[in-house]
Amino acid sequence: MSFASRLPRCHLIAFTLLSGFLVAADCRAETKNIMKDATSVEVRVSSRPERIITLVPSLGELTADLLGEELPRLIAVADQTDYPPALAKLAKVGAYHRFNIEAVAGLKPDLVLASTDGNAKDQVLRLRELGVPVVVVETGDFNQIAQSMRLVARALGRPQRGEEMAAQFMRGVESIRARARSRKGTPPKVLLQVGSNPLVVAGPKSFLHEALITVGAENIYADSSSRYPRPSLEDAVHRRPDVILVVSMGPSPVPARNSVESWKAFPEIPAVKNGRLHLLLGDSLVRPTLRLLEGLSLLEKGISR
Amino acid sequence: MKRSNPKWFFLAGLLTWLASFALSLRFGAVVDADWKLIAQLRIPRALLASAVGMGLSTAGATLQALFSNPLCEPYTLGISSGAALGAVIGSALGLQWLLAGLTGSAFIGALAFMGVLFVIAHRPNVSNLSLLLAGVMLGFLGSSLLALWMALSDPEGIQGALVWLLGDLSRARLSGSVASIASMLGLLALIWSRSRELDALLMGEEDALGLGVAVQTVRKRLIILSSLIIAICVSAAGMIGFIGLVVPHFARRFVGSLHRSLLPAVAIWGAAALTLADLVARVATRPYELPVGVVTALIGAPVFLWVMLRKRATP
Amino acid sequence: MSTKPLLGVYGVSYRFGSKQVLDSVSFELERGDILALLGPNGSGKSTLLKAVAGIIPLHRFRQPGCEGVIRYLGQDFTHVSSRERASHVAYVPPDLRAEFPLSAEEAVLLGTSCHSPSTTGGSRSEEAAVRKAMELCLCWHLRTQDLHTLSGGERQLVAIARSIAQGARILFLDEALSRMDLNHQAEIGKVLKSLASDGYAIVLVAHDLNLASEWAGSALLLRAGKQVALGPINSALTEKNLRILYPGCELNVSNSPFTGAPKVFFGGARPDGR
Numbered sequence: 001m002s003f004a005s006r007l008p009r010c011h012l013i014a015f016t017l018l019s020g021f022l023v024a025a026d027c028r029a030e031t032k033n034i035m036k037d038a039t040s041v042e043v044r045v046s047s048r049p050e051r052i053i054t055l056v057p058s059l060g061e062l063t064a065d066l067l068g069e070e071l072p073r074l075i076a077v078a079d080q081t082d083y084p085p086a087l088a089k090l091a092k093v094g095a096y097h098r099f100n101i102e103a104v105a106g107l108k109p110d111l112v113l114a115s116t117d118g119n120a121k122d123q124v125l126r127l128r129e130l131g132v133p134v135v136v137v138e139t140g141d142f143n144q145i146a147q148s149m150r151l152v153a154r155a156l157g158r159p160q161r162g163e164e165m166a167a168q169f170m171r172g173v174e175s176i177r178a179r180a181r182s183r184k185g186t187p188p189k190v191l192l193q194v195g196s197n198p199l200v201v202a203g204p205k206s207f208l209h210e211a212l213i214t215v216g217a218e219n220i221y222a223d224s225s226s227r228y229p230r231p232s233l234e235d236a237v238h239r240r241p242d243v244i245l246v247v248s249m250g251p252s253p254v255p256a257r258n259s260v261e262s263w264k265a266f267p268e269i270p271a272v273k274n275g276r277l278h279l280l281l282g283d284s285l286v287r288p289t290l291r292l293l294e295g296l297s298l299l300e301k302g303i304s305r
Numbered sequence: 306m307k308r309s310n311p312k313w314f315f316l317a318g319l320l321t322w323l324a325s326f327a328l329s330l331r332f333g334a335v336v337d338a339d340w341k342l343i344a345q346l347r348i349p350r351a352l353l354a355s356a357v358g359m360g361l362s363t364a365g366a367t368l369q370a371l372f373s374n375p376l377c378e379p380y381t382l383g384i385s386s387g388a389a390l391g392a393v394i395g396s397a398l399g400l401q402w403l404l405a406g407l408t409g410s411a412f413i414g415a416l417a418f419m420g421v422l423f424v425i426a427h428r429p430n431v432s433n434l435s436l437l438l439a440g441v442m443l444g445f446l447g448s449s450l451l452a453l454w455m456a457l458s459d460p461e462g463i464q465g466a467l468v469w470l471l472g473d474l475s476r477a478r479l480s481g482s483v484a485s486i487a488s489m490l491g492l493l494a495l496i497w498s499r500s501r502e503l504d505a506l507l508m509g510e511e512d513a514l515g516l517g518v519a520v521q522t523v524r525k526r527l528i529i530l531s532s533l534i535i536a537i538c539v540s541a542a543g544m545i546g547f548i549g550l551v552v553p554h555f556a557r558r559f560v561g562s563l564h565r566s567l568l569p570a571v572a573i574w575g576a577a578a579l580t581l582a583d584l585v586a587r588v589a590t591r592p593y594e595l596p597v598g599v600v601t602a603l604i605g606a607p608v609f610l611w612v613m614l615r616k617r618a619t620p
Numbered sequence: 621m622s623t624k625p626l627l628g629v630y631g632v633s634y635r636f637g638s639k640q641v642l643d644s645v646s647f648e649l650e651r652g653d654i655l656a657l658l659g660p661n662g663s664g665k666s667t668l669l670k671a672v673a674g675i676i677p678l679h680r681f682r683q684p685g686c687e688g689v690i691r692y693l694g695q696d697f698t699h700v701s702s703r704e705r706a707s708h709v710a711y712v713p714p715d716l717r718a719e720f721p722l723s724a725e726e727a728v729l730l731g732t733s734c735h736s737p738s739t740t741g742g743s744r745s746e747e748a749a750v751r752k753a754m755e756l757c758l759c760w761h762l763r764t765q766d767l768h769t770l771s772g773g774e775r776q777l778v779a780i781a782r783s784i785a786q787g788a789r790i791l792f793l794d795e796a797l798s799r800m801d802l803n804h805q806a807e808i809g810k811v812l813k814s815l816a817s818d819g820y821a822i823v824l825v826a827h828d829l830n831l832a833s834e835w836a837g838s839a840l841l842l843r844a845g846k847q848v849a850l851g852p853i854n855s856a857l858t859e860k861n862l863r864i865l866y867p868g869c870e871l872n873v874s875n876s877p878f879t880g881a882p883k884v885f886f887g888g889a890r891p892d893g894r
Contacts, residue, residue, distance in 0.1 A: 094592050101475060102346050103592040106335030122476065129478075130345055375719050430677075501733040508718050508730065514675045515713070516786065517706025517734030562720040563729070 035154060038138040038147065039116065045133050048157045049073065049111035053104055056096045056118040057081040058287040059137070059152065063113060065290060066153050066161050073156075076107055083287070099123065105130050111155055115139060115148075117288075139288035141210045146170050148288065165290060172293040173214060176300065180216025188303050190217040191241040191271070194228065194249065194286075196259040199236060203229045207288055208247075215300045217243070237266050244271040245302045247280045256281075278302045309559045311566035318573035325580035326351050332584060334591045350474050352482035353541060354583040354597075355576040357474070358548055360489045360538040362575025364531040365549030366556075366567060367496055370503045371527050372433050373510070378550035379535045382440030382528070386447020387418030388539035393454050408481070408540045415536030418443055419529065426525050433510045436524070472545035472598030474583050485541055492534050493572055496527070500564035503527070507562055545598045547605025548579055555608065624694030626651050626821050627709070627790050629672055634664075634845075635685025641667050643845045649790065649821040654812060656836035656853065657825045660865055663842040665825045669792040673711035674702055706734040710783030714795040716775045718767055724778045725763035728754055731785035746785075753784035756814070758807055772799030780811065790821045797826055809835050829884045833857055834876075841865055857882040 033045050053076045054060040060081035063074055076091040078099060091107070094100040096118045104112060104127060112134045114124050119136075127134050135155045137148035146166040153162020190212055192202040202208035202219065205227040212219045220239045221229055244263055248256035260279050263272055271277055280302055285295030329351040330343050338347070361379050368377040379385065391414015398410075425431060425439050496503070505518045513520050538545075556570040579597070582604065586597040625648040634642040642664045649655060657665050670676040671688070678688055679698055690697040692708055716727060731753075732746045754760040759777040762770060770778065776796050783791050793812075797805055812822055812835055826832040832839070839856035841848040843865050849856045854875075862871050862884065870887030 092592060094594070098594075100334045100592040100594060102334040102338075102342065102587075105346065106333075106338055106342055126476070369720075373719055505730055505733040507720055507722065508716065508727075511670075511675050512713065512716075514702060515673055515706065515711040516730060517703040519702045557721055561726060562718075562722050563726055 033154075035135070035151075037135040038144070038151060039136045041136070043133050043135050043155075045135065045155050046110050049109075049133075049155070051075050051107065051109045052111045052113070052156070053093060053107060053109045054078065054081065055093070055099055055104075055112060055114045057083070058139070058289050059113045059115060060087050061287055061289045061291070062149065062152055063156065065165070066149075066156055066158050068161075075109065076104070083283075083291075101126055101130075105132055109133075111135065113137070113152060113155070139207055140205060141207055142170070142173055142214070145207060145288045145292065149290075169290055169293065173296070176293075176296050177214050177216075179300070180214065183216055187216055187218045188242040188276075189220050189240070190243045190245060190303060191220055191236060191239070193244065193246045193259060196246075196255060196262075198230045199233060200228050200230050201236070203227050207292075208285070211285070211292070211296055211299055215296060215303060217299075217303045237269055240268075240270055242270050242274075243276040243278070243303050244269070245278050245280055245299070247285055249283055249286055253279065253281055276305060278305065308561055311560045311570065314556070314559050314570050315566075315573060318570060318577055322355065322573055322577035322580065325577050325584065326355065329354070329580055329584045332588050334587055334594070345479075346477075349477040349479045349482040350583065351580055352479075352486055353474055353477035354580040356482060356485035356489045357538045357542045357545065358552075358575040358577070358579025359493065359572045360485075360534040360575075361545065361549040361579070362552035362571045363489075363493050363496065363568060364534045364538075366553035366564070366571045367503065367527055367531045368549075369553055370506050370562075370564065371524060371531075372437050373507055374437070375554065376550075377437075378546075379531070379538070380444065380544065380546065380549070381437065382418075382422060382532070382535075383442070383444030383447055384415050384418050384422075384440075384532050384535045385539045385544050386444045386451065388412065388415035388536060389451050389544065390414045390447050391417070392540070393451060397454070408476075411540035412536050415532065415539060418447065419532035419536065422528055422532065423525060426521070426528055429521075431521075433524075471596035472543040472601075474542050474597055475594070476541070481541060485537060488537055489534065489572075492530055493568065496530050497564070497568045499523075500568065503564045504562075543598070545579065545601055547601040547609070548575055548582075551605045551609050552578055624691070625649060626653075626693060627672075627697075628689075628691040628694075629668075630689040630691070632668065632671060632678070632688030632690075633685060634667055634671055634676065634678065634688075635683065640685055641845050642671070645840075645842065645845070645847050647840050647850055649823070651789075651819040651821055652816045653838065654816050654822045654824060654836045656832035656839040657823055657842070658829060658832060658839055658857075658865070659842035659848075662844070663865075664845040665842055666794055668842070669711055669794055669823065669825065673709050673792055674705040675711055703734050707787050709790045709792065710786045710788035712776075712779045712783050712791060712793045712796055714798065715772065716767065716779040716782075722767050723764050724759060724767060724770065724774075725750060725754070727767055727778055728763075728782045728785050731782035732787075734786060749785050749787075750781075753781040754778075756784060757781040757811055773801060773804035776800065776808070777804075777811075780808070784815075789819065790823075791815070792823045792825075794825045795827070796824070797828065797831055805831060829857065829862075833881045833883065834879065854882055857884070 033047055034042050035045060037043055050073050052063060052074045054063050054074065055078050057078060057080050060077040061083050064071055064084050064087060067073055071086065074090065076093050077087050078096040079092055079094060081087045093103040098120060101123060109132060112127060112132055114134055114136045116136060116138045117140070124134055124136060135151065137151055138144045139148055146169050149166040149169065150162040153159050153165070192208055192212060194200050194202055201221050203224040203226050204219070204222050209219050209222065220241050221231065246256050246259045256279055260277055263277055267273055280298055284291040285298060330347050333347055335342065364379040368379065368381060369375055388411040392411035395410025421443060422440060426436055502518055502523050505513045505516045510520055552575045553571050556567055556574055560566045560570050582600045583597050586595040586600045589595060627649040630646045631644045632642055633640070633644050645668055647655065659665055667676060671678045672690055678686055688698065697705065728750045729746065732749060751760065754763060757777045757780050759774060759781055762774055762778070767775060776799065780796065797808060800808065816822060824832055824836055833853055836853050838851060839853050840850045841856060841861055848864050849861045857873060859871055859873050862873065868889055870890050872885040872887060873882050874885065875881070876883045
């Protein structure tokens, strides 16, 4: 009178098959993906990483966006990761340009996200040597930014959200481009300043440059060979930009305001003469995330005033 | 003149080093580290700190005796500038992705500068003073070229160079650290085996000649040996100051200037000092690391001043 | 009977830049000799001693105006190694200075380094040699004191002890007596005399002519690198020779009431200024 003997045999077989399938499905959740990151390195990542660390503020932002309500999977971030505000309370692993390897490895992450724009190559190498899976993204231009969204989403196990985000981003960019195309007149010559003492401007290999081109402006330092050239004041004055935009990064806008004021000493520059000297606040312009779209419209306003 | 027994002083140094080493394994950026982390990160780093501390202090003591000048230190001859220049050129050529890339190019840079010094030392009729000045000029040349590169390059490149310049033991790997210790011990033994020659140089070039030392030959030999030590230390860990200057003075206070007792003392106390300094650098402001060169300067400068002031007190 | 002199120096000339510092100077030393090397400042006395002791390289660079032959017991000594030379000839500098903490005993120990540069230790025999040298020079009681706490005179005793520990039997004392008080000078004199009777040969440079004449048996007078006189002290230290050395001075030479050695009396500047 055993229970098993009462069940018809086909039910037993079905039950076995079903449990087998469920067990197999469970195993599949544990298997690792092998994915190629932006530097063409193959990385083994588990399909659902639960202990994630981001090594630059923008990746923290991107990850938080993609994880949504599953934010607790992100366990530590780099310094100055402050958007969204919830991230400011997370454990820190040091400054992005020289993070603490022991702190990262000690947290036993199963996914670390790094960027070529900010993290030190030798440190990333070292993490990989220690067996930590590191996915590196590139954010040099808008295509790469869109790709980075897809890449990170894939690493996090949320590929559709990544596709949606990338598509949203490219749509936003395209509409700004269209507006720019429809605008009449010659593109204004713009000096996009990101630092002072010494003067640091956006050069051709930065996504800030691409932002300028997208909104229909001309970067007066498009002929430079470095990402963030440091020209002399003389040279900047000589190039006679039509618009000067000073981007304020960091906690206080005061240094940027001072930079704006100091340009007024050169009335021979068209930008100063015509009052087209503007301060752009906020870091929406310098984070290669979805918020860049906000930054682009800020930029748009800046060059049309 | 109060002096300690050299054997006891060495033993004290050995105990201090062992304690520093143990503490370096126990404490770090992470509060509860597992054995894997300790083995992979902390052991190589503590070993490298010991090797570099040993090397820099030995090189400092050797150069001080060679030029009979208590202000000499490993960076006086400009070898470190050569290493810095080599590292920077290596990173410009994109060698960082290679495992030993930057270390290798730094080493080559240091050897190039050593070669220049050797050629100068080989010329007849070159006094210690001329050689010293040549080294200082090489140092200036190197650091100016470095500054030039930094002014012309991207800010990211500068960050890397700055960290390197201030001394950075975080690049330690087990194989490299073991190799460093082995080579330091070997080079130290080579210098120690001819301690009497170093002793004879203490009173100056002329006196040494009068005592029968073939000064030019000895000088070339010692320059090569100490440059090799400095090249290895600086390529592995950047420029860490003060250890090479202060530890020899500290040890002399206790065991005197004769190198048979001085060199082993200098080596073990140098190892202990840098291991301790690195511990402080890693733990004092965790998870941020202080540059170890800053820690050695903050501790080294007051110690050095103390030594100088004490010297002035005695007529 | 021609015995070879302990040290023979023949035709030593040395040119530095455009100045001919030494012009064909020769002298010989026998065991037990004490030779006084006299002359005004810049006459080349130190250069001569340093050249013979190997501190100034006489022949290394084959420069014009630099030549000389040095013989030790008849054998050529000019091209011998530093170590070989140091074991026979020792140069005692005017002042022993070290920038580093060194005790008197350690400073003397440095003298033995030429014997065994590649061993790391000071063996028993070396320690014994150091003690013997320091006792001979009356400075053994200063052995643990740091060099810079000693007086100039005490440092000189240590310097001489170092040269003895070096094993050299020919000592060149360059201005060794300048800093000493009369007590120390008397002590050194005793030491020098005992060394000479032991078979050492000593060359003594001194500005104080009377001090030199007290112990020296012979004298070599130099002026502007040229040899003015060489011979036994009484025949070398004459008014005529001294007038060549010090033309602006009024000098008188008489014999000491104690020893018969020539003593020089200084009478101020000469009225005609020459």
